[in-house]
Amino acid sequence: MKACLSEVSEFITDGTHGSPERTEKGIPVLSAQNVTGGTLTYSTSRYTSEDEYQAFKKRLDITIGDVLLTIVGSIGRAAVISKNKPAVFQRSVAVIRPKPKDLDSRYLLHLFHSQFFQSELYRNSNQSSQAGVYLGRLGSIEIPLPPMEEQQRIAKILDKTTQISQLQKRSMSNLVLLKQAIFRDEITNKSSESYSPLSDYLTFITSGGRGWSRYYSEKGSKFIRSGDIRENKIIQNDAQYVQPPNNAEAKRTCIHEGDVLLTITGSRIGRVAYATSEDAGSFISQHVAIIRLDREKAIPSFVSFFLSMQDGGQIQIKKSQYGQTKPGLNFEQIRKFSIPKLSLDDQLKVMKKISAAEKILDAHSLQSNKINEALASLTASAFSPNTQT
Structure with a gap:
């Protein structure tokens, strides 16, 4: 079964088209830059007043389960609202509220990140000096729509695989830091900072x-x-x-x-x-x-x-x-x-330790590639245009 995104959404809208009043502290003003890696970050240097937030809230009262999609500039990044935290969004972010009986939020998140949807999004975008997607064209994109139970099963599998992939990336980042720490400690001990x-x-x-x-x-x-x-x-x-x-x-x-x-x-x-x-x-x-x-x-x-x-x-x-x-x-x-300033022998000893850490990192990298390949394969299979009910 397929359906247009607009048919299974309560609404599809975007953030404010105006320029919110700037304040030193207050309500964060968020943009497409805050939607990354499947999550929403609230870190920003832009803030606005409570009055501006209340005015924004009258037009768009964002709630848990709403799905965000970047639609201006770097289009196609998505996240699901997981907590009720005040924020004002700019127009570079679209907000989609799925109909609870028709469309699962986590399923939609993974669908947005699939190659199928990314291609559709690009095809429906306005490729000018700054890429953008009109809300009407976004809503007209047909998406695969299995029964709710199947959507939730797919989302659960992809959530778990994504979590493993992210843990692997963090592990690799820590190993890179470990290599640098080993090197730093070794040269400090051996060179007396010479x-x-x-x-x-x-x-x-x-x-x-x-x-x-x-x-x-x-x-x-x-x-x-x-x-x-x-x-x-x-x-x-x-x-x-x-x-x-x-x-x-x-x-x-x-x-x-x-x-x-x-x-x-x-x-x-x-x-x-x-x-x-x-x-x-x-x-x-x-x-x-x-x-x-x-x-x-x-x-x-x-x-x-x-x-x-x-x-x-x-x-x-x-x-x-x-x-x-x-x-x-x-x-x-x-x-x-x-x-x-280290002797050749000391340089060699340092690099032997670094080499041992790099072998572990290479093994993690290989494992990470396999996980990412599995995730890509699962996503492609789940969101193929030929998906059947």
């Missing part, structure tokens, strides 16, 4: 050149761009290849095993990873720097990990950006980065 400039460990530093797009090809050597550099890893889900020229430029920008790669321009500035044997022979874009270390003084994984830490290399990178209109790092700034 640091040296990165220049003391360098043998070579350079960055990629312009114009490599003319060497793009379907096969050849890998070409590392800023987006390929993640947290201490080079990940190329959509690898770019080049047929490099036989010249000095190519020789200068060719990656060696153990090179530390650092993004030095653009919005991804500060990403860092070290090159493995699989990355050797690749080439870099103009947004990436090669930091080649004296291997008798520094272990690449140690330097890379330190530069990736928020209170290690990242805070130094941010300070280097202060006052600049266009984000960028030059070689002189990189050479001045302070690096913990």
Whole structure:
């Protein structure tokens, strides 16, 4: 069975189209930014008065079980109201009140997050400079509507799977923090907080050149761009290849095993990873720097990990950006980065502990991927347009 969303909703409306009076404290004013990860957050810097809230409440008295959907800008995020807490919503959020006998709120939440509904939402959106969905078109979208008992069964299964997925994500976040804590404690114990400039460990530093797009090809050597550099890893889900020229430029920008790669321009500035044997022979874009270390003084994984830490290399990178209109790092700034002064043996001992933690994190990551795949499969199956009663 199918039905238009409007047919199984008591109403579909949106938040205020006006600009609520601003106050330092009072009633929170919420927008699409507050709807994320299937939940509603009340954290905001915008507040309004009790009078404004009462005026809003006369038009829209939000209650437990109402479903929120972002309909302006980043469209398609949803949440269910779980507690009666005063708030004024802006027009970027739609409020849908399901008919209790026809439509379950939790079922609708998961439906909104399904690929089926996201595609329908996009198809019915106004793709101008800022994406948006008119309420009338939202209400006209046909949704699969099994019996209430089946809706609640589906919602219960997806609630549980989503909860497991979220717990897995939190566990992974804690493991990342644990790695950093281990590193921080180890360098404090071993170095007595003694640091040296990165220049003391360098043998070579350079960055990629312009114009490599003319060497793009379907096969050849890998070409590392800023987006390929993640947290201490080079990940190329959509690898770019080049047929490099036989010249000095190519020789200068060719990656060696153990090179530390650092993004030095653009919005991804500060990403860092070290090159493995699989990355050797690749080439870099103009947004990436090669930091080649004296291997008798520094272990690449140690330097890379330190530069990736928020209170290690990242805070130094941010300070280097202060006052600049266009984000960028030059070689002189990189050479001045302070690096913990540890012997090679101590660096190796630190990284063995980090490696052990990373193996646990990789196992959790694999498990998380399986859970997410299962959740996606369950959601797709539950909300297929061909769902039968």
